[in-house]
Amino acid sequence: MIIIVKQNTPKEKVGELLHSLEEQNFKTHLSEGENTTIIGLVGDTSIVDIDSLKARDIVEDVRRVSEPYKKANRKFHADDTVVDVLGQKIGGGHFAVMAGPCSVESESQILEIAKNIMQSGANFLRGGAFKPRTSPYAFQGLEGSGIDLLLKCKKKYGIPIVTEIMGISDIPLFEDVDIIQVGARNMQNFRLLKELGHLKQPILLKRGLANTIEELLMSAEYIMSGGNENVILCERGIRTFETYTRNTFDLSAIPMIKRLSHLPVIADPSHAAGLDWLVEPLAKAAVAAGADGLMIEVHNDPSHALSDGKQSLTPSRFTEVMEVLKNYIKLEKKVIG
Amino acid sequence: MIIIVKQNTPKEKVGELLHSLEEQNFKTHLSEGENTTIIGLVGDTSIVDIDSLKARDIVEDVRRVSEPYKKANRKFHADDTVVDVLGQKIGGGHFAVMAGPCSVESESQILEIAKNIMQSGANFLRGGAFKPRTSPYAFQGLEGSGIDLLLKCKKKYGIPIVTEIMGISDIPLFEDVDIIQVGARNMQNFRLLKELGHLKQPILLKRGLANTIEELLMSAEYIMSGGNENVILCERGIRTFETYTRNTFDLSAIPMIKRLSHLPVIADPSHAAGLDWLVEPLAKAAVAAGADGLMIEVHNDPSHALSDGKQSLTPSRFTEVMEVLKNYIKLEKKVIG
Amino acid sequence: MIIIVKQNTPKEKVGELLHSLEEQNFKTHLSEGENTTIIGLVGDTSIVDIDSLKARDIVEDVRRVSEPYKKANRKFHADDTVVDVLGQKIGGGHFAVMAGPCSVESESQILEIAKNIMQSGANFLRGGAFKPRTSPYAFQGLEGSGIDLLLKCKKKYGIPIVTEIMGISDIPLFEDVDIIQVGARNMQNFRLLKELGHLKQPILLKRGLANTIEELLMSAEYIMSGGNENVILCERGIRTFETYTRNTFDLSAIPMIKRLSHLPVIADPSHAAGLDWLVEPLAKAAVAAGADGLMIEVHNDPSHALSDGKQSLTPSRFTEVMEVLKNYIKLEKKVIG
Amino acid sequence: MIIIVKQNTPKEKVGELLHSLEEQNFKTHLSEGENTTIIGLVGDTSIVDIDSLKARDIVEDVRRVSEPYKKANRKFHADDTVVDVLGQKIGGGHFAVMAGPCSVESESQILEIAKNIMQSGANFLRGGAFKPRTSPYAFQGLEGSGIDLLLKCKKKYGIPIVTEIMGISDIPLFEDVDIIQVGARNMQNFRLLKELGHLKQPILLKRGLANTIEELLMSAEYIMSGGNENVILCERGIRTFETYTRNTFDLSAIPMIKRLSHLPVIADPSHAAGLDWLVEPLAKAAVAAGADGLMIEVHNDPSHALSDGKQSLTPSRFTEVMEVLKNYIKLEKKVIG
Incomplete structure (x- = not known):
């Protein structure tokens, strides 16, 4: 799962988000570009509520990389x-x-x-x-x-x-x-x-x-x-x-x-x-x-x-x-x- | 409701259809053209099952003219x-x-x-x-x-x-x-x-x-x-x-x-x-x-x-x-x- | 081609439309119902400008019965x-x-x-x-x-x-x-x-x-x-x-x-x-x-x-x-x- | 721009892709998860041909993060x-x-x-x-x-x-x-x-x-x-x-x-x-x-x-x-x- 962070988000805000994700047992990877900061989220993301994540004020968008279904997969x-x-x-x-x-x-x-x-x-x-x-x-x-x-x-x-x-x-x-x-x-x-x-x-x-x-x-x-x-x-x-x-x-x-x-x-x-x-x-x-x-x-x-x-x-x-x-x-x- | 009859349908087949519609208390109007024969159906067509009508072997297509809803109309x-x-x-x-x-x-x-x-x-x-x-x-x-x-x-x-x-x-x-x-x-x-x-x-x-x-x-x-x-x-x-x-x-x-x-x-x-x-x-x-x-x-x-x-x-x-x-x-x- | 006439259109208005269509060499058939009046139009309708016809003030809708293409038909x-x-x-x-x-x-x-x-x-x-x-x-x-x-x-x-x-x-x-x-x-x-x-x-x-x-x-x-x-x-x-x-x-x-x-x-x-x-x-x-x-x-x-x-x-x-x-x-x- | 790498891609293949992207003056960030490897691409990606990138044999998918238009942006x-x-x-x-x-x-x-x-x-x-x-x-x-x-x-x-x-x-x-x-x-x-x-x-x-x-x-x-x-x-x-x-x-x-x-x-x-x-x-x-x-x-x-x-x-x-x-x-x- 990929989280795209809004432009000009203060570093500590990003840090807080990373911390809260890690507390849910996800591994995170941070890519900081000139215009865009991206967080890669690794783990069983089928249980992540993508809507809640999108609603965080520093989050621009969230995209799934792996499928949200498991038993049918x-x-x-x-x-x-x-x-x-x-x-x-x-x-x-x-x-x-x-x-x-x-x-x-x-x-x-x-x-x-x-x-x-x-x-x-x-x-x-x-x-x-x-x-x-x-x-x-x-x-x-x-x-x-x-x-x-x-x-x-x-x-x-x-x-x-x-x-x-x-x-x-x-x-x-x-x-x-x-x-x-x-x-x-x-x-x-x-x-x-x-x-x-x-x-x-x-x-x-x-x-x-x-x-x-x-x-x-x-x-x-x-x-x-x-x-x-x-x-x-x-x-x-x-x-x-x-x-x-x-x-x-x-x-x-x-x-x-x-x-x-x-x-x-x-x-x-x-x-x-x-x-x-x-x-x-x-x-x-x-x-x-x-x-x-x-x-x-x-x-x-x-x-x-x-x-x-x-x-x-x-x-x-x-x-x-x-x-x-x-x-x-x-x-x-x-x-x- | 308009019934479009298939090309080259024998007259008696059309007659049978007209007859069966009139038995259901609809008034019918026949328009015979060179390529197309059309039947106009008048009455409370909201109860007509358009699918059954379409399935008649001599029927090319059926189109509603009035709305199929009554109480909401x-x-x-x-x-x-x-x-x-x-x-x-x-x-x-x-x-x-x-x-x-x-x-x-x-x-x-x-x-x-x-x-x-x-x-x-x-x-x-x-x-x-x-x-x-x-x-x-x-x-x-x-x-x-x-x-x-x-x-x-x-x-x-x-x-x-x-x-x-x-x-x-x-x-x-x-x-x-x-x-x-x-x-x-x-x-x-x-x-x-x-x-x-x-x-x-x-x-x-x-x-x-x-x-x-x-x-x-x-x-x-x-x-x-x-x-x-x-x-x-x-x-x-x-x-x-x-x-x-x-x-x-x-x-x-x-x-x-x-x-x-x-x-x-x-x-x-x-x-x-x-x-x-x-x-x-x-x-x-x-x-x-x-x-x-x-x-x-x-x-x-x-x-x-x-x-x-x-x-x-x-x-x-x-x-x-x-x-x-x-x-x-x-x-x-x-x-x- | 079928022309659906607006409800409560005066008879002479319908007559004028019929007359103008016949002048263009179409045969017309009139079906008058309690709620709906329909005109069937017969002839080479591929040349009819359906938009102009729809714009007539007494016309509710126009529907094609035959295809508008000829050479490809x-x-x-x-x-x-x-x-x-x-x-x-x-x-x-x-x-x-x-x-x-x-x-x-x-x-x-x-x-x-x-x-x-x-x-x-x-x-x-x-x-x-x-x-x-x-x-x-x-x-x-x-x-x-x-x-x-x-x-x-x-x-x-x-x-x-x-x-x-x-x-x-x-x-x-x-x-x-x-x-x-x-x-x-x-x-x-x-x-x-x-x-x-x-x-x-x-x-x-x-x-x-x-x-x-x-x-x-x-x-x-x-x-x-x-x-x-x-x-x-x-x-x-x-x-x-x-x-x-x-x-x-x-x-x-x-x-x-x-x-x-x-x-x-x-x-x-x-x-x-x-x-x-x-x-x-x-x-x-x-x-x-x-x-x-x-x-x-x-x-x-x-x-x-x-x-x-x-x-x-x-x-x-x-x-x-x-x-x-x-x-x-x-x-x-x-x-x- | 985010590149999702196919599962089980050998490390050296990923390395080659990273190298070729860096040669085109993009900065890259690698996120390696258990099931998914993601490459974040930073720089002016509006000129990247997303189709070519998608066609690489080790690439599962590519997603834009920033808009592909510049003058209208x-x-x-x-x-x-x-x-x-x-x-x-x-x-x-x-x-x-x-x-x-x-x-x-x-x-x-x-x-x-x-x-x-x-x-x-x-x-x-x-x-x-x-x-x-x-x-x-x-x-x-x-x-x-x-x-x-x-x-x-x-x-x-x-x-x-x-x-x-x-x-x-x-x-x-x-x-x-x-x-x-x-x-x-x-x-x-x-x-x-x-x-x-x-x-x-x-x-x-x-x-x-x-x-x-x-x-x-x-x-x-x-x-x-x-x-x-x-x-x-x-x-x-x-x-x-x-x-x-x-x-x-x-x-x-x-x-x-x-x-x-x-x-x-x-x-x-x-x-x-x-x-x-x-x-x-x-x-x-x-x-x-x-x-x-x-x-x-x-x-x-x-x-x-x-x-x-x-x-x-x-x-x-x-x-x-x-x-x-x-x-x-x-x-x-x-x-x-």
């Missing part, structure tokens, strides 16, 4: 984390294909889709029971009974299920859910993250629309510091000025996170693009960029979906896309499952 | 909403000055600040008890006991208090809090918004870092549709590529929201700028742009604040800023309180 | 444009690999790099002679003599060359340059674009840091409307809040542009990422997303490059990357050259 | 620059009001507007002769004859004129123009900036849509390093995800630039907002935030303007706005002219 955990869910693995060469409808709508719908996506090669069933919607007047999901329908699919077909949680009070409903998803809007719902840190199920953490990669890793750190180290990260597009796509898919985030962290990273091309025909090229690109999995919306009747139909594939289109994707997954020397 | 509520809290009013010519520390740290700290800011002309005490922090290792606030300390100030000085809520389970602790704040990161925590819609206290809703003005109004709609129509909106900066300021203060949002909605709008120049010396010019500008109030961080010892000290004013600096601001408030023909 | 030119440069083709299944240093620095440097990249499979030599630099104190390129060195490579090895132009007055120096590049900062230097529209050489047009896909296509339209229809578009990253990467590579732009336009699209992963180790995953992803080519920075001694060394590959690393890329290009059923 | 030029144009001053307490149409359209139009805006208190006439338009099919301005019409106004009324230049070859036409404007799209047209550095007229430099404050100051540095130190900066909105306004007016840029630089800063609320009714609140806010002037679009018949009518004020509306603004200018202890 590859520097302290060189090997890929491999998440294992009912025998289906994610990370470390294992590729996950999570497919299903944006919203669970009915028993026949979700059973049919589950069967179809499994036949095409997907190994996780995704489906929304609790839906975060911008408008209070829009369909909010089947809630608890939506989870029951997903569990029926799990029981019938043995496929692990992934579904989104929106609040702490719903945790009991998620007892048999295999992967609990935290949506983009809740990426910094710290109260929820802390609670999920006490659970045993893997957490699928989606990147917020305006959140940096560092903030995503810090949110993973919230969950991991509670004891739950099975976190799967998901890039699903960030918000920019471009309007032709729903969001801007930040593909670079995939290899960047893989380098910074040992956690598996998947991509959600359906939400990133917001358009069905963009799913295939984005999915291929995500595989090529090193993703450990994909989350793809599939709906038996996109035209009549209760949410996000525009970005959903039909089961037959999903089958075609999977056939193409398998070549790319193979080229990356990964295996589904 | 000035079109249906021409007069300014005036929020009254213990006799202190916000909106309709009444200006609110909310001041206090980022975090409540101790009884002596908060009592001293409360006294100081009241003497300078502030009429609300703000202070964080539950603090949303990017890092799990940073100070998280005094939580329940922080609220107790704020209530002591309220009891001693009669000043109404404003503090942030982070989760539904904390609602009982907020029973005597005068204004409940929803922070930027929770602007789309819809579960929380719905619960707050059942309370009687005014809600101070901060704009999210990557949220549009329309989304802010939709989140207000969540609260209002639950029955709580006392919502105060707050502009506190959005996230852009600029790095010299912590966030980019979207000043235009203030007059824009005032035009679109009857709800009061305040500005938080401390968080928008992230730098103490920027608070005065931004606060003056917010008043000049029509804000109904300000939220300003004041700390008795910014250099040793447990959070956000860099952007806090000392009480004496706050007094100076208030003297300047009073001229601008007067010029806008508004009164504090 | 795939709707009017279904087949892929294939650009042919000295027998090397770009587009329509032909893949271009443009490699070379950010800046041409010396004869030995550029000759060595040219030889190396050709051996690895590149079919275009790129190198900067005129360098747009943020700082007036930074190295500005060898200018005219840099172009001479590129031409020596072309003469010696027969490889076509690509280099950036910064001003109209330099056009004579570019007479023997095979592809003239317009950099991101000049994407809306309309005077330059117009002049390039009168040349015969293909133009490589890079997307500006804050420009939409639509604006990129409009800038292509500037060149094409002057008579030069050989435009190659290039995605090289846009500016967002994310700081871990130099820019945010907007991968979706590649398939989006391919769908909207018949022009070839290439990607520049070196500038998008700003980091050498990110070039390979981004390049693979670009191929997988449908790019017609790549522009990659290669430098014989990145540590001592006069510009952008951090993002340059060494020739041996480039060889490795090319070996990997060839598998992806093959999977996409494309051929280099 | 307030640290080396404490007093406000006051630009004097025909006796009208800008900066140092002198406020400029530049008003006029987006485009010069005819002699009668521009003469009438000039007379009107002067009566309302404006002291500069602005008007576009060369217009940068996104579409090649839109009105491109009267060009040379537009400048002639502005000069007629100047001759008749004695008012100094401001108009935009789009290319180097047009410089001769600008000989009698009082302030030469560089538009947002040309902010990094470095060839143009360099040429303008050799002129005597003040340059009004507008911030680019995606350019940082630092880049704006670096572009000013381009002009100033050529010898022309009369640069006026202009905030006119940046590009963000918000769509209700044309651009996002970055108000904070005004006080930020005033602190970093001695150059005068004006605001253009017309372009920032894109909506006529937003001009007044944004203009008031800009004054309150410390702007040294305003540029406001005024058109005698906005409904029939050839460009940007939606954001233009009528002369009578401008008069009203000026009456309001004068109170704010007075409160800031500034005078027009």
Whole structure:
């Protein structure tokens, strides 16, 4: 960590700051230039409150040199984390294909889709029971009974299920859910993250629309510091000025996170693009960029979906896309499952 | 609402769509051009699920013409909403000055600040008890006991208090809090918004870092549709590529929201700028742009604040800023309180 | 094009507007709703000045339904444009690999790099002679003599060359340059674009840091409307809040542009990422997303490059990357050259 | 400047880097921590090519501590620059009001507007002769004859004129123009900036849509390093995800630039907002935030303007706005002219 001292600060003031830092067990190094005095701070700076330090009256600025996350940091955990869910693995060469409808709508719908996506090669069933919607007047999901329908699919077909949680009070409903998803809007719902840190199920953490990669890793750190180290990260597009796509898919985030962290990273091309025909090229690109999995919306009747139909594939289109994707997954020397 | 039909769609397909829309009690108007066919949709389109409509196979795109919010919409509520809290009013010519520390740290700290800011002309005490922090290792606030300390100030000085809520389970602790704040990161925590819609206290809703003005109004709609129509909106900066300021203060949002909605709008120049010396010019500008109030961080010892000290004013600096601001408030023909 | 009329506009005012539009040979369709009146405008709306229309006192808003570009539009030119440069083709299944240093620095440097990249499979030599630099104190390129060195490579090895132009007055120096590049900062230097529209050489047009896909296509339209229809578009990253990467590579732009336009699209992963180790995953992803080519920075001694060394590959690393890329290009059923 | 050395770099490699930096007359300070080694670099680092340094194989990252601009830097030029144009001053307490149409359209139009805006208190006439338009099919301005019409106004009324230049070859036409404007799209047209550095007229430099404050100051540095130190900066909105306004007016840029630089800063609320009714609140806010002037679009018949009518004020509306603004200018202890 580097502390830049304000110009013309009296020497004794700098001395006081050095002293107070050393009392906190940091080693300090002083560089005095003609215009600028810099203090290098060495030790475990992840616990330093950078804001407090910045507020010192003699401090011009403070910059981190090392990352503020520890448990999620590859520097302290060189090997890929491999998440294992009912025998289906994610990370470390294992590729996950999570497919299903944006919203669970009915028993026949979700059973049919589950069967179809499994036949095409997907190994996780995704489906929304609790839906975060911008408008209070829009369909909010089947809630608890939506989870029951997903569990029926799990029981019938043995496929692990992934579904989104929106609040702490719903945790009991998620007892048999295999992967609990935290949506983009809740990426910094710290109260929820802390609670999920006490659970045993893997957490699928989606990147917020305006959140940096560092903030995503810090949110993973919230969950991991509670004891739950099975976190799967998901890039699903960030918000920019471009309007032709729903969001801007930040593909670079995939290899960047893989380098910074040992956690598996998947991509959600359906939400990133917001358009069905963009799913295939984005999915291929995500595989090529090193993703450990994909989350793809599939709906038996996109035209009549209760949410996000525009970005959903039909089961037959999903089958075609999977056939193409398998070549790319193979080229990356990964295996589904 | 306008529906743009895909090129070369057979007439009967268009007919089917028109028919299904009319069954939902919308009036439709068809414009057939050489390259483009457009359907105009008339009626209460705020309940239309735009995503479902977009997903129809013959639909190229759908665009809203009227706003998707109703209760927050000035079109249906021409007069300014005036929020009254213990006799202190916000909106309709009444200006609110909310001041206090980022975090409540101790009884002596908060009592001293409360006294100081009241003497300078502030009429609300703000202070964080539950603090949303990017890092799990940073100070998280005094939580329940922080609220107790704020209530002591309220009891001693009669000043109404404003503090942030982070989760539904904390609602009982907020029973005597005068204004409940929803922070930027929770602007789309819809579960929380719905619960707050059942309370009687005014809600101070901060704009999210990557949220549009329309989304802010939709989140207000969540609260209002639950029955709580006392919502105060707050502009506190959005996230852009600029790095010299912590966030980019979207000043235009203030007059824009005032035009679109009857709800009061305040500005938080401390968080928008992230730098103490920027608070005065931004606060003056917010008043000049029509804000109904300000939220300003004041700390008795910014250099040793447990959070956000860099952007806090000392009480004496706050007094100076208030003297300047009073001229601008007067010029806008508004009164504090 | 759709014109939304302000609420409570008198009928005769709407009639006047309709009349004036019809006089300009547009067909109009009127949809009158309870709250909203909409005029559908049919005909060649690419010539309509949307700003003038918006400024009419009875007009609330104007929205385009069809694209404002014509010559670049795939709707009017279904087949892929294939650009042919000295027998090397770009587009329509032909893949271009443009490699070379950010800046041409010396004869030995550029000759060595040219030889190396050709051996690895590149079919275009790129190198900067005129360098747009943020700082007036930074190295500005060898200018005219840099172009001479590129031409020596072309003469010696027969490889076509690509280099950036910064001003109209330099056009004579570019007479023997095979592809003239317009950099991101000049994407809306309309005077330059117009002049390039009168040349015969293909133009490589890079997307500006804050420009939409639509604006990129409009800038292509500037060149094409002057008579030069050989435009190659290039995605090289846009500016967002994310700081871990130099820019945010907007991968979706590649398939989006391919769908909207018949022009070839290439990607520049070196500038998008700003980091050498990110070039390979981004390049693979670009191929997988449908790019017609790549522009990659290669430098014989990145540590001592006069510009952008951090993002340059060494020739041996480039060889490795090319070996990997060839598998992806093959999977996409494309051929280099 | 701070150089962060990669982990596990051999000591002799660090020694070589130190040696090479010292040879360039920098003083260096080494801080060796357990995980991180930092080199502090002291001296005139504005000439350091940060990219070359970053590309060294042992360098992890490089961060500037001091600003890369010198001539524009307030640290080396404490007093406000006051630009004097025909006796009208800008900066140092002198406020400029530049008003006029987006485009010069005819002699009668521009003469009438000039007379009107002067009566309302404006002291500069602005008007576009060369217009940068996104579409090649839109009105491109009267060009040379537009400048002639502005000069007629100047001759008749004695008012100094401001108009935009789009290319180097047009410089001769600008000989009698009082302030030469560089538009947002040309902010990094470095060839143009360099040429303008050799002129005597003040340059009004507008911030680019995606350019940082630092880049704006670096572009000013381009002009100033050529010898022309009369640069006026202009905030006119940046590009963000918000769509209700044309651009996002970055108000904070005004006080930020005033602190970093001695150059005068004006605001253009017309372009920032894109909506006529937003001009007044944004203009008031800009004054309150410390702007040294305003540029406001005024058109005698906005409904029939050839460009940007939606954001233009009528002369009578401008008069009203000026009456309001004068109170704010007075409160800031500034005078027009």
